[in-house]
Amino acid sequence: MTRAGRGLRGLAGLVVVVALSQLLAVTGAVPREFLPTALDVLTRAVRLGGDPEFLRQVAVTVRAWATGVALAVAIGVPLGLLLGSIPAVGTAVRPVLEFLRPIPSVALIPLVSLILGAGLATEVTLVVYASVWPVLFNAVYGLQGVDPVPRETLRVFGFGRLAVLWRVSLPAAAPFIATGIRLAAAIGLILAVGTEILAGFGDGIGVVIAQAQLAPDGTTDVLAGMVWAGGLGLVINAVLAGGERRLFHWHVNQIRDGR
Template identity: 65%
Template structure:
């Protein structure tokens, strides 16, 4: 029941937003060259689904997103387990982490472009950098929330440090890691599109948006590209939330959902 209410309220919110945009565009409050009616934007977005070149660009963006997010998981989860399990290592690298974490990934685009060029490698590197932090800190936090009684029980039965990590700490931390991956997935998509927009050439959804804004009366295409980007984000988040509900139904945020 709760999930159905969320879906209905979400659909209602989308319809109200679209209706408002349609009314503003039709009434002429804002020039159509700046804000076309929502119906025209959605129609164009549907038309783009039949454009092979556009779909190839979307595929390039999704590939960079998946590679960057995958590399972030490979780096962040083991590093988070290490930092959360060995306080000495955490103390040794804490200053470096706190220095790097606030650096905006977009500000690194010129440097990374000089080192790696302007292709997929640059996008993947920036996506990986931005996506590492939510997964890393969620992993460390999850380890800190592990039940100490369960760990002490295994130690009392003679299990070693690695066994405790694999049998208790990692399963208990898994929901936190999954939440970090979900947050990083959104960050990764933002970085993929933003990097393409700032690059201005190549292939990708961001390239389509960047080139459309330079065209005469290209606002409709820009907004249609934004609709596609938002749709991708919605689909990704929905899939990840569904996966969390199936894998970790005992967590407080999913317990009791129907």
């Protein structure tokens, strides 16, 4: 199926969800104070887009997200390449990583807030912790899947470990790393907004949502904020997925061909 076809199917699914939500609210199946009409929510989301203060809150969330994901990539890629290219180091460090990885990032919010205080530093730290794992492990898995023949060929001709890594292993693992970065971006946005919601004060989309839920008629604003958060996620994923297709089109074709 073409990308246009997949996009139309996705749009059709979104239209069905919006129509169902509108129907539930209009018919009174769900009270409007609990579920405003989809039209009301979308109208409020559009109006928020014209509010400079709300856009500033969006920019705060995007800045925290971008900083955290960039740091996660800067940490995860080199560490993943190190663990994947030197099996002895990977074997020694793997138990520690497997112990740390399952710890929910939200469970660390009280501890990190106690150490760093509430603010950008805490938010970025949690985004980094949550986002680094898909980048790191995708880099490791990508190196493990590299064809050994080109590597051994270069070694026979006298190329060192770093030269083999740069010329063969890294290009072969790059599509896996790119996928890890895309996953990390989605996880990082979840953590950025979630941390702001749990904090309940400061700046960011999550703070807007948290404060709106305290208002007597704030359900529409809560849902409109969620629409913005979800829209950011869609845009980020679309940009990164498009970049993957352009940079690694040969890898996508191999997957489609079943190779």
